[in-house]
Amino acid sequence: MQLFFTSKRKVWKVGEVAGLGYAEWTELFERRRLPAGTPILLDGAMRPVEPVSTWFRSMALDRMDAKTMKSYALTVLMLLHFLLERDLDLLTATETDIKEFRLWRLEEDEETVEEVSWDRDSAALGNFYKFLKDNAYITHRPWRSTGKRESLGSGISRDLRVRHMELEQYLFLRDVGFGGLTPDGALDATFAGWCPHRNRATCELALMTGMRIQEWATLLLPELGLEDGRRPLTADVDLDACAKYGRSRTVYVPRDPMELLDPYLLIERPEIVARAQRTLRRQHRDLFVVQRLEADGTKVRGVLEGRTVVRSIKAMDPDLRRIAVMETGDGLDPLAVFIGRGGRMLTFSGWDRVRWRSWDRMQMWAGDSAAPQLPRQRWLYHDLRHTFALRLLIFLTREALNDIEAQELPMSTLLDHMVGNPLLTVQRRLGHARPSTTYRYIRYLKDPMREVDDAFREWTAAGGASYLTIARHLLDLEEHGHASQG
Template sequence: MQLYFTNKRKVWKVGEVAGLPYAELAELFERRRLPAGTPILLDEAMRPVEPVSTWFRSMALDRMDAKTMKSYAYTILMLLHFLMARGLDLLSATETDIKEFRLWRLEQDTETVEEVSFDRDSAAVGTFYKFLKDNGYIAHRPWRSAGKRESLGSGISRDLRVRHMELEQYLFLRDVGFGGLTPSAELDESFGGWWPHRNRATSEIALMSGMRIQEWSTLLLPELGLEEGRRPPTADVDLAACAKYKRPRTAYVAMDAMELLDPYLLLERPEIVAKAQRALRRGSRDLFVVQRLEADGTKVRGVLEGVTVVRSIKDMDPGLRRIAVRETGDGLDPLAVFIGQGGRMLTPSGWDRVRWRAWDRMKAWAADEATPVMPRQCWLYHDLRHTFALRLLIFLTREALNDLKAEELPMSTLLDHMVGNPLLVVQQRLGHARPSTTYRYIRYLKDPMREVDDAFREWTAAGGASYVTIARHMLDLEEHTRAPQR
């Protein structure tokens, strides 16, 4: 069996090579409507494997994210191979078979996974068997519910890993790692990296807006008001199409972040676009060529797959944003804010390469006196989001306390307290579904280990005791004078 994923643009290219007429391909796509990224499982005779392929199409028509569908598809394919080795199929699997598959993945597979990874697999298995039950393929799921849980997952709520930066650490990352400066803020003549102004601007936007990497890396020029050489002081961006789980929220891009875009927009981006013209023109058939902006820059009109269409910018998914370019008369200008070689958006792996080059630069300066403390592992872009959340939570908490201490209490009513609750504000800014997710940040406002360390340090300084003496005293292990035995 072979697993494939739909890609309409590749089919267009194959059709061109085979000489198929455009109208015939367009009719085929209309009759067999499959969203991009839909998984298709084929057997040795290249026939769809059922009911798996029907489930795949159902997920796609429900607009499930292509990345999630891909993960689910590989999980079910692994389960299918596991069952086939036992002479079974997906419809005849029992509870024991499913539980043994879980055990195999955790302990016996060539590359075992942790519980947290299998929790993601269990979501795929649970969704698949729910589809089978709802559509009459089976009478009930193979496994029984455990208490209130119907999932195969562990049911363990794992702690949120919050790694944030102090100001010195962030500036070191932004200016030395990404920007090519020395720790003393001087120009590093040995720096050979690409597009430092672009990389500094991305870090500033990620930090000061709290956006995830898929959100800030897919920003379009009109969303920031960056068309026709203009730049507003701030911007509000609707993130629904590119947000996690497509959960709607608005991100605010502050003035400092917008100002840091200027060197990139004036110096680097025009150079990238000029060098990419040949590649863009050569692949223009596969692009969404925008002819003009409409409705005050909230919609675009252009040619997509040979058809003139109008699309709302806020509803454009990452795939469509990646291929959107504007016909300027002097050439094709990508609609994306942050672009790389070829004029396209960088992929997640492309941004990872930028991050690792920055990390190597920072490690090379680790012995310098001006270098702040660095973590053991490379910084993640998501650490900037955590930093945003913690700094905002600290600020809002202090503001709330100051209001309560004031003689005139603007937050004295219950409604004002609810609206101004720091946790709820940060939850809204981050796009968390539940307050409990945001609540986990509280424990990182202060490091409890530092408090313990300070308490013992004061005790040691006062009495001259060592940590060993302290432990012996607390456990009552001091040697006592004993009378000699007779």
């Protein structure tokens, strides 16, 4: 069996070779809609394996994103191979069979997985067997519900991993790691990186907006008001298709990240676009060539796969954004804000390479007197989002306290104000579905490790006190306490 994923664009590339013109391919796609990224499982005779392939198409028509479909498909394919080796199949598998598969994945596979990875597998199996039951392939799922739980997941509630930056750490990341400067702010003559202005601008944008990487890395020029060489002071971006789970929200982009875009837009980006013209022209037929902006820059009209179409910008998925270019008369200008070699939007793996190189630079300068303390593991782009959330929550909470103190309101009103307004504001900014997700940030408002340091600073400063000294002191306190009570 072989697993494939649909790509209309690849079919267009080989259409004429296969003996069909573009008109015939268009008619075929209109008749049988298979969204891009739909998995297809074929047997040795290149026939679809059922009911798995029908489930794949059902997920695609429900607009599940391609990355999730691929993950689900690989999980069910592993289960299928596991069962076939035991002369079983997906429709007749029992609860014991599924639990043996789980045990194999966690403990016996050549490359075992952790519980968090198994929970993703559990979600895939739950989706698959729900489809089978809803469509009468089976009468019930192989496994039984246990109490309130119906999934095969571990049931472990994992704590939110929050790792935020102090100001010195952020500036070191932005200017030294991404920007190629030295810790004292001077130019580093040995810096051999590429596009430092672009990388610094993305760092600032991620921090000051709290956007996820799939949100800021896929931004288009019109969304920031950057079309026709203009650059507004601030911007409001309507996120939709590129937001997590497609959950719409509006993101405010303040003045600082907009200003930091200028060196990249004026120096680096034009040079990248000029060098990419030959590549873009060669790929012209495979691109979404935008002819003009419409509806105050919220929609684009252009030619996609031989047809003139109009698309809402906020509804464009990352794949469509990646191939969108504007016909300027002087050449093709990618609509993506952040681009790499070839004029195409950087992939997530491309941004990871930028991040890894920046970490190597920071490690190189880690011993400098001007360098801040670095964590044991390299920074993630998501750490900038956590920093945004915590700084905003701290600021809003302080504002609430100042308002309460000025108005001399009762404590109950103070608690309502603290728990309600600041948290709900941060929740909206981050695009969290539930306030409980944002609420978990509260425990990080004050670093418990600093409290430990402060608690024992006097002991360590008073001549290197040991744990034994501290313990004796505590015992003395307890004895005096008991004596006074007696």
